[in-house]
Amino acid sequence: AQRVTQPEKLLSVFKGAPVELKCNYSYSGSPELFWYVQYSRQRLQLLLRHISRESIKGFTADLNKGETSFHLKKPFAQEEDSAMYYCALMTGANNLFFGTGTRLTVIP
Amino acid sequence: DTAVSQTPKYLVTQMGNDKSIKCEQNLGHDTMYWYKQDSKKFLKIMFSYNNKELIINETVPNRFSPKSPDKAHLNLHINSLELGDSAVYFCASSPGAGPDTQYFGPGTRLTVL
Numbered sequence: 001a002q003r004v005t006q007p008e009k010l011l012s013v014f015k016g017a018p019v020e021l022k023c024n025y026s027y028s029g030s031p032e033l034f035w036y037v038q039y040s041r042q043r044l045q046l047l048l049r050h051i052s053r054e055s056i057k058g059f060t061a062d063l064n065k066g067e068t069s070f071h072l073k074k075p076f077a078q079e080e081d082s083a084m085y086y087c088a089l090m091t092g093a094n095n096l097f098f099g100t101g102t103r104l105t106v107i108p
Numbered sequence: 109d110t111a112v113s114q115t116p117k118y119l120v121t122q123m124g125n126d127k128s129i130k131c132e133q134n135l136g137h138d139t140m141y142w143y144k145q146d147s148k149k150f151l152k153i154m155f156s157y158n159n160k161e162l163i164i165n166e167t168v169p170n171r172f173s174p175k176s177p178d179k180a181h182l183n184l185h186i187n188s189l190e191l192g193d194s195a196v197y198f199c200a201s202s203p204g205a206g207p208d209t210q211y212f213g214p215g216t217r218l219t220v221l
Contacts, residue, residue, distance in 0.1 A: 034209075036212075042214075043198075043212045043213060043214045043215060044151075044198060044200075044212040044215075045211075045212065046209050046210070046211075049209065084149060086151060095141075095153050095156055095163065095165075096141075096143075096153060096210060097153065098143075098150070098151035098152070100148070100149070100150050101149045101150070101151070103149075
């Protein structure tokens with residue numbers, strides 16, 4: 001069965017500090033992984049997906065199949081990055097399975 | 109020009125009632141979904157619907173039923189509401205049945221008293 005684990009419920013960093021939000025997954029098939037973000041009072045939206053290999057708002061995430069991880073990183077956190085972040089795994093049925101989320105707070 | 113919309117935004121009702129939440133997408137997508145976000149912010153898929161195929165998460169009680177009058181709409185009907193149904197329900201859509209990006213609605217906060 002598939003599983004997505006985000007070990008940190010809460011993460012606080014100072015503005016300008018590096019940030020890493022951890023995500024580990026378990027899936028027998030070929031994984032499609034995503035990071036979604038939910039800013040305060042806004043809808044859930046896609047931040048990035050691993051197959052795009054792109055950087056969005058300074059965030060990057062590399063799929064490490066050996067460690068079954070898809071950690072989200074940003075070298076210099078900004079106050080506007082404060083939000084709820086969800087790692088998600090898509091299965092062959094096109095269903096997204098979400099981790100429990102990490103609330104990131106960037107301290108000014 | 110809202111892509112995925114849901115109504116109502118808030119819904120407060122008594123235990124035992126039957127209620128519906130509507131979802132509409134104007135993106136021309138083929139697949140729509142319903143998710144439940146509980147009080148701990150845990151998001152869980154409930155249904156996905158692609159044209160004529162409905163995929164149900166086996167843990168969803170049969171009091172919940174999706175209804176799709178057409179490709180642009182996937183409504184969620186809930187019978188005999190229970191306290192534990194209180195949550196935020198998100199609708200989403202994606203272009204096809206493959207591993208596509210999903211676009212989410214703003215959510216409907218359901219409170220069962």
